[in-house]
Amino acid sequence: xxxxxxxxxxxxxxxxxxxxxxxxxxxxxxxxxxxxxxxxxxxxxxxxxxxxxxxxxxxxxxxxxxxxxxxxxxxxxxxxxxxxxxxxxxxxxxxxxxxxxxxxxxxxxxxxxxxxxxxxxxxxxxxxxxxxxxxxxxxxxxxxxxxxxxxxxxxxxxxxxxxxxxxxxxxxxxxxxxxxxxxxxxxxxxxxxxxxxxxxxxxxxxxxxxxxxxxxxxxxxxxxxxxxxxxxxxxxxxxxxxxxxxxxxxxxxxxxxxxxxxxxxxxxxxxxxxxxxxxxxxxxxxxxxxxxxxxxxxxxxxxxxxxxxxxxxxxxxxxxxxxxxxxxxxxxxxxxxxxxxxxxxxxxxxxxxxxxxxxxxxxxxxxxxxxxxxxxxxxxxxxxxxxxxxxxxxxxxxxxxxxxxxxxxxxxxxxxxxxxxxxxxxxxxxxxxxxxxxxxxxxxxxxxxxxxxxxxxxxxxxxxxxxxxxxxxxxxxxxxxxxxxxxxxxxxxxxxxxxxxxxxxxxxxxxxxxxxxxxxxxxxxxxxxxxxxxxxxxxxxxxxxxxxxxxxxxxxxxxxxxxxxxxxxxx
RNA sequence: GGGCCUGUAGCUCAACGGUUAGAGCAGAGCGCUCAUAACGCUUUGGUUGGGGGUUCGAAUCCCUCCGGGCCUACCA
Numbered sequence: 263x264x265x266x267x268x269x270x271x272x273x274x275x276x277x278x279x280x281x282x283x284x285x286x287x288x289x290x291x292x293x294x295x296x297x298x299x300x301x302x303x304x305x306x307x308x309x310x311x312x313x314x315x316x317x318x319x320x321x322x323x324x325x326x327x328x329x330x331x332x333x334x335x336x337x338x339x340x341x342x343x344x345x346x347x348x349x350x351x352x353x354x355x356x357x358x359x360x361x362x363x364x365x366x367x368x369x370x371x372x373x374x375x376x377x378x379x380x381x382x383x384x385x386x387x388x389x390x391x392x393x394x395x396x397x398x399x400x401x402x403x404x405x406x407x408x409x410x411x412x413x414x415x416x417x418x419x420x421x422x423x424x425x426x427x428x429x430x431x432x433x434x435x436x437x438x439x440x441x442x443x444x445x446x447x448x449x450x451x452x453x454x455x456x457x458x459x460x461x462x463x464x465x466x467x468x469x470x471x472x473x474x475x476x477x478x479x480x481x482x483x484x485x486x487x488x489x490x491x492x493x494x495x496x497x498x499x500x501x502x503x504x505x506x507x508x509x510x511x512x513x514x515x516x517x518x519x520x521x522x523x524x525x526x527x528x529x530x531x532x533x534x535x536x537x538x539x540x541x542x543x544x545x546x547x548x549x550x551x552x553x554x555x556x557x558x559x560x561x562x563x564x565x566x567x568x569x570x571x572x573x574x575x576x577x578x579x580x581x582x583x584x585x586x587x588x589x590x591x592x593x594x595x596x597x598x599x600x601x602x603x604x605x606x607x608x609x610x611x612x613x614x615x616x617x618x619x620x621x622x623x624x625x626x627x628x629x630x631x632x633x634x635x636x637x638x639x640x641x642x643x644x645x646x647x648x649x650x651x652x653x654x655x656x657x658x659x660x661x662x663x664x665x666x667x668x669x670x671x672x673x674x675x676x677x678x679x680x681x682x683x684x685x686x687x688x689x690x691x692x693x694x695x696x697x698x699x700x701x702x703x704x705x706x707x708x709x710x711x712x713x714x715x716x717x718x719x720x721x722x723x724x725x726x727x728x729x730x731x732x733x734x735x736x737x738x739x740x741x742x743x744x745x746x747x748x749x750x751x752x753x754x755x756x757x758x759x760x761x762x763x764x765x766x767x768x769x770x771x772x773x774x775x776x777x778x779x780x781x782x783x784x785x786x787x788x789x790x791x792x793x794x795x796x797x798x799x800x801x802x803x804x805x806x807x808x809x810x811x812x813x814x815x816x817x818x819x820x821x822x823x824x825x826x827x828x829x830x831x832x833x
Numbered sequence: 834g835g836g837c838c839u840g841u842a843g844c845u846c847a848a849c850g851g852u853u854a855g856a857g858c859a860g861a862g863c864g865c866u867c868a869u870a871a872c873g874c875u876u877u878g879g880u881u882g883g884g885g886g887u888u889c890g891a892a893u894c895c896c897u898c899c900g901g902g903c904c905u906a907c908c909a
Contacts, residue, residue, distance in 0.1 A: 274909055317908055386907090397907045416907065427907095478837055479904070486836070491906065522909070567838095567903070598838080599903075640846085641839050642902055649845065652858060660871060668868030675867080715846075719856075726857095733873040738866070752867095811869055 265304045265558060267549050267589065268295050269530045270349075271565035271573075272312040272357065275336050276321035278343065280614045281645065282600040282607035285633040286566035290595065290714055292349045293634055294562065296768035297709045299350075301789045306549050308533045309344070310355035311337045314502040315522035316397055320437065329501045333358060339618075346621045347630065348771045353542055355533035357525055362532035363503045366525040370451070370495070371508025372584045378454045380492070381514070385447050387415070387427045391440030395448065395498040396427075400437055403430030449514055451505065452492040453524070455579045459490040462575055462582070465590075473639075475567055476596045480574035490575065495524040527577035531588070553587040562593045562712070570596050595712050598638035602645050603829075615645075615828050623824060627770040628654050628813070634769055635718035647825045651816045658770070662725045662762065663812035666777060668732070669755040670808040676741055677749060683802030685750030694731045694754070695797050698724060698761075702790055705765065721765060728758045756806065757797050760785055773812050780809045 270291035273279050288309060295307035313333045322332035333356070341354050356362075373379050387396045398415035405413035406429050415427035427433060427443075434441045455462075466480050484490050496505050502519025505512050534546035548555030563573055573594055581588045600607065607614035620629050632650050635657070636643050673682065687695075701724050708717035732755060741748035763777035764787060778785055781800060790796035800806075 276909085312909075315909065395907095399908055417905095475838075482836060482904075483906075486905070493906070497907085521907085526909085568909080571904085571906075572909095601902090636845070643845080646844090649858090653845085656858065659869065664869055664871050666868095668871075670868095672867040719847085722857080729872050730874095732867080733865070736865080736867085741867095813869085815869070 263303055264560060265549075266295075266298050266306070267556075267559050267561040268298075268305060268307045269533075269561075269563050270307075270309045270351075271563075271569045272310045272526060272529060273340060274315075274317065275311045275313040275333050275340075276317045277336070277609060278339065278616050278618050280602075280607040280609060280616045281620060281629065281633060282602070282614065283566070283609075284347065284617060284629075285600050285637055286597040287564045287569075288344065288349050289347070289630065289633055290597070290637060290712070291562075291564035292347075292351075293714065293768045294564070294595075294709070294712055295350055296771065300764065300767060301706075305352070306534065306537070306543070307350060307352050308355065308530060308537065309349070309351045309353075310357055310529050310533045310536075311340055312522065312526045312529070313337070313356055313358040314499075314519065314525060315497075316394075316400070316499065319394075319499065319501050330358075343617045343621065347617065347626045350771075353533055353537035353540060355529060355536040357522075357529040357532075358503075359529070359532055359536050361535040361539065362525060362529045365532045365535070366503045366520055366528045367506040368508050369528060369580055369584055370505070370512075370520065370524075371510070372586065373453065373580065374507055376583060376585060378457060378579075378583045379495075380452050380454055381449055382452050382494070383447060383449050385445045386498070387433070387443050388446040389435045389438065389440050389443050391442060392435055392438050395446070396435055396437070396443070398427050400435060401427045401430065401433050401443070402436050403427075403433035406431055448498055450494050450518070451496045451512075451515065453495045453576075453579060453583075454492050455490050455575065456492050458579050458583055459484060462490070462578060465578065465582070466574060469593075472594055473596055475598065476570055476574065476594045479567060479570040479596075483571050483575055493523075493576065495521045497521050523572050523576060524580070527572065528580065550589050551587055552589055556589040559589055560593070561589055561591045562595065563591050564595050565597070567596050567598055570594070593712075598640075598642045600633070600636075600638050600643055600645055603647070619828070623820075624816075625772065627773045628658065628816075631658055631718075631770055634714055635722075637714040639713070639715055647821050651818075651821045654813070655815045657722055657725075658773075659811075659813040659815045661722065661729065662766070662773075665725060665728045665732070666759050666762075666780075666809065666812055669728075669752065669759060670780065670806065672737065673752045673756065673806075674808050676737075676745075677752060679806055679808065681756055681800045681802050681804045681806065682749035682752050685746035685748075685753075687750055687754060687797075690731070690735055691750070691754050691797075694727065695794060698727055698797075699792055701727065702765065702796075703792065709768070718769065721769065724765060725762060728755065728762070731755070731758075753800070753802065754797060756781075757800050760800055761790060761796060764789060776809050776812060781806050 268291055271287040295305050299305050319329050322329035325332055337356055387401055389396050401415035402412050404411045417425055433443055463484050496518045499519050503525050505515040505518045531550050534549055537543050538546050549559055550556055581590055602614035632653055705720040708720055735751045737748040737751040759777055760781055763774045767774035786799040
């Protein structure tokens with residue numbers, strides 16, 4: 263039994279996430295966590311909401327609420343939806359927690375002691391009307407290069423020229439439209455990532471088993487242009503973690519907060535503290551401190567590709583730079599994007615299917631299965647309603663659901679609702695068992711390697727094997743001549759259902775539970791050991807109940823209806 | 834501009850430089866009747882985006898052209 267720490271990229275607080283966000287981090291992380299728990303490992307699976315930054319303040323203002331209140335409310339909403347998707351976090355924390363405040367300030371203090379933080383004076387656009395400094399992207403004006411009138415402060419969307427906000431002609435705030443912008447001198451802290459470049463590069467070069475997507479993004483940032491750049495870790499905002507040097511004030515930094523990307527990853531650690539505080543565990547250090555038991559922890563992170571730089575460079579710079587014995591990530595699984603019907607999912611434009619809407623129209627397992635079996639691992643992938651309908655109907659309803667249905671109903675009509683005792687397994691059964699034992703080993707191999715699509719494919723093949731067996735063994739024919747023979751076939755088939763429930767649980771937890779429950783609360787739930795015993799765990803004579811059909815098929819009318827309903831943007 | 838990823842059957846995807854490029858779905862034919870008209874078997878379908886090169890051998894390596902996507906550091 264090993265110990266696994268798993269974190270999913272923490273979703274931003276300003277609204278409900280779409281299916282693309284879900285499949286890129288939380289869902290595969292949950293799959294892996296459930297699988298490892300199923301295999302008997304000790305798992306700590308953490309996630310949280312990422313609550314700081316300008317967009318949170320703006321979203322709160324739009325909702326007409328104080329930002330703290332808004333975040334608390336949205337945290338509740340996101341937690342509820344996560345539960346709806348059966349995301350099995352051991353704790354779902356908040357980056358605004360007191361624990362994260364303390365820890366973030368602690369890291370800043372230690373990094374300063376090590377000489378890894380420098381102060382930089384710079385000028386930034388301030389908007390008196392908005393009462394805030396404006397990030398470059400919140401300033402628009404006319405591009406001095408091409409004349410485009412909606413060029414943003416960082417880059418012109420029309421001619422792609424990199425800009426500085428001061429270059430813009432007639433600049434204005436995109437928040438209020440105010441034009442009375444002024445340059446103000448302000449002082450900020452920079453993390454000296456450049457000083458750690460060699461150490462970071464050596465560390466990443468050692469990770470030869472990481473996905474190409476992860477290492478190529480990391481190396482690009484390490485070696486692009488002048489190499490790894492120092493990064494500002496403070497902002498002039500009200501909402502965030504006040505800049506402090508550990509427990510002490512930081513002269514000159516009054517009224518400033520840490521940049522959200524500095525404190526967000528630290529929440530992974532703080533979240534474990536919250537987990538203890540919430541009474542769900544009693545020792546967070548054995549997961550996070552290598553001097554206190556975490557040296558034998560395997561730490562895996564899940565995220566979309568947009569998050570990779572911060573997890574391969576920024577956060578490790580914080581951890582390594584501190585010189586303290588914190589657990590460093592062992593494996594970073596990153597994902598490409600899921601597109602929606604020919605375009606991108608977009609939170610800001612409300613395009614695509616959002617997590618709350620998805621749960622309103624279908625149970626979580628339908629989404630989990632489709633999303634995971636089509637996870638964008640090697641390249642961006644695409645969601646279409648036709649593909650979704652086809653996959654779900656075929657894989658879940660026809661292959662798995664119908665297998666459970668035909669076996670349990672046949673048994674009920676011929677032997678009653680108990681596991682038939684007669685006969686014994688013969689050559690056909692032995693062949694099936696050999697085949698499945700090999701397939702289960704392959705399935706485990708893919709899950710261990712976090713090859714999500716391949717694992718889904720193998721699991722499906724395991725389901726199919728049941729139908730093939732049933733067809734060739736034909737218990738309905740055997741029953742007429744040799745009821746004992748039919749009894750043995752049905753007994754094995756019922757055992758397959760129990761086995762499928764165990765194997766499928768990481769992908770489709772609710773349906774797996776329904777399958778398992780058919781055999782009562784005492785049915786063996788252990789992960790298969792790879793022996794013949796896996797196929798005779800059900801006692802002859804044990805009672806079972808015929809479950810309701812596991813999956814209803816998606817009708818063409820429903821699909822067309824959803825297609826229309828989700829064609830535009832979310833109101 | 835720079836960098837990275839990607840292009841394989843109608844669709845979604847596989848394939849350490851090594852037999853005849855494979856699966857699932859969709860299509861066609863047959864079989865079965867336990868089951869949600871479900872299941873099983875067989876089968877059609879590819880000049881691996883185009884062109885050139887390296888090699889005994891290329892989907893795979895190199896060059897070039899074409900298409901798609903992402904990143905480029907103050908949205909997160």
